[in-house]
Amino acid sequence: MRSDVTAVKQLFTGLVSSLGRETATRELKWMKQTLIASHSPTLPAMLQRRLSGEPLQYILGTTPFGPLDLLTRPPTLIPRPETEDWTLRLADMLTPTPLRPLTVLDLCTGTGCIPLLLCHLWPPGSTRAYGIDVSQDAIRLAADNAARCNIPSSQPSSLTPYSQNVFIPMLGDLRDPDVFKSLLPPFDIITANPPYIPKREYDELPVSVKDYEDPAALLGDLPDSEEQDGLSFYRLISQLLRQKGMLRDGSIVALEVGRAQADAVEGILQQSAGLRNTQVWKDPWNVKRVVLARA
């Protein structure tokens, strides 16, 4: 016990010099709170991991997302506050009801944070959401998160009417033309936080991102793409959106983008998906963060 205290002190001092006193103090408090709840790792072990650069969310195992508390597991991308902000805004914008339900498709769903928050906030029986991801880890985590949020993650039998919102995570690759075969388009809402970091920026990322989170969730340049602007996935998504029957009149597309990408993505949506009615949302840090299009 004694050595623990000394170790914690030393590690904490290290954390203070790497994060600043205020942040380090808060993170220590959150680690202690997690310890009280779980008992598994020890405080020195947690501090040691944090000091080596591991994201706090992987160490604690959860992250808040709106009113939800979602599981976080390496290497699946940790939900960001920017995504939380625009998802809450999107949820506020629409009011589906069990009589006028909405179908949601979330591409590159990761932890499932976007569709889960929508399912949580909208009235029971008003929302049926699908989440696609290329990573088996992400799909497993998304299903675990659905269970954690008490949202069913399998197709309800067609005999029973929907009394709950449903979120179904599915393994799939956006490059596969048949990826939506088993789903039921058209979709009322298509959301995505696709990988958008250009290769040259990826190389400069902080350790906590680059060394711990899935490159496949971050790198916006596909190996075979000519352009290295981080926009490969927006071009892919636009092709999908152009497919007949994907959208109906009034459907909404909301795509998160990286800094300085909003204008280019707006252009891609207008030109290759034919969505003329677009607008851009800023995040709370005043960065253009979401391109919104209406079919």
Added chain:
Amino acid sequence: MSSPEDITRARQLKELEPLHEAWSNWTHARQSLEETLPLMQDPDPTMRTLASEEFTSLTHTLSTHISTTFPSLLVPPSSTRDLHALLELKAGVGGSEAALFLLDLLRVYVRYAGSVGWRTSIIQSSETESGGMRDAILEIKGEGAYDALRWESGVHRVQRVPATESSGRTHTSTVAVIVLPLSEDAESVSGNDELFKMEDVKVEVMRARGAGGQHVNKTESAVRLTHTPTGITVSMQDERSQHQNKRRAFQVLRARLMDVKLSQDIANRRATRRNLVRTADRSEKIRTYNYAQDRVTDHRIGLSLMNLTSFLEGDGVQDFLDALRRNWQEEIMEDVVGESE
């Protein structure tokens, strides 16, 4: 099923209960007294003694009703009786010693709330390296918490030899306490009610995140609200969730605005009536905790408790809260009597 009318009626009934109880006790005692009087002339000496004892006890009951029970019914029911409370504590002069004393005071309020059956949670705190707290906000959920604790607002002064002081010299440090009213729906993030308009509140997230988004996975959940008309600002960063910090910040903002509104109501009333409730000046020193003399003194009512430990570790705070409530009721009673003259 209870309609709003039913609830209002039930509340009225509940409010009339003390009046009804006082009156039936009074009539019952008077009736007994009338029955006792003839027995005091009874030929049997035992009976006479019993009757005489009964007479003394009943006379006492009746005079208590006249001197205390009936006048206290003149105090109108408090308009803030349902409210919960937020306690804001800030270390004043005295550096780390003040921060340590803040923690002592915080424990007193947490334990007191627990003994009454109220739920508490520390929604904001900044700990110092010496193990104290520079400031803290304590949420106390329970009906009547605000009414019971509101007199704790003011500067609390401690005189003691700090644990850190080797020369044994007595230090004087202070902690400022502000008790704010908290309503049930205070956590709502939407505005546009009697307290504020949403367009008057500027919501800011703290610190730049650079590129933000996928580029950064640092936890940045701090939120600051500014209420433009009053200039009140609230910062919250204790929760990992920005959403939660925002809810908490709105809760504190609402409590502060309601506090401003209540103070204005009192000031307005004071302008028309005689000087009613004591000054709401929070910079005033209200209480001294003197360790050398093992004494707590409330300067407003001149009450001293000669057992500091019972205040810090026991239920001594109750004595002060009771005395302050009585003092306040007496002021109101005087005021009501003064008005009718």
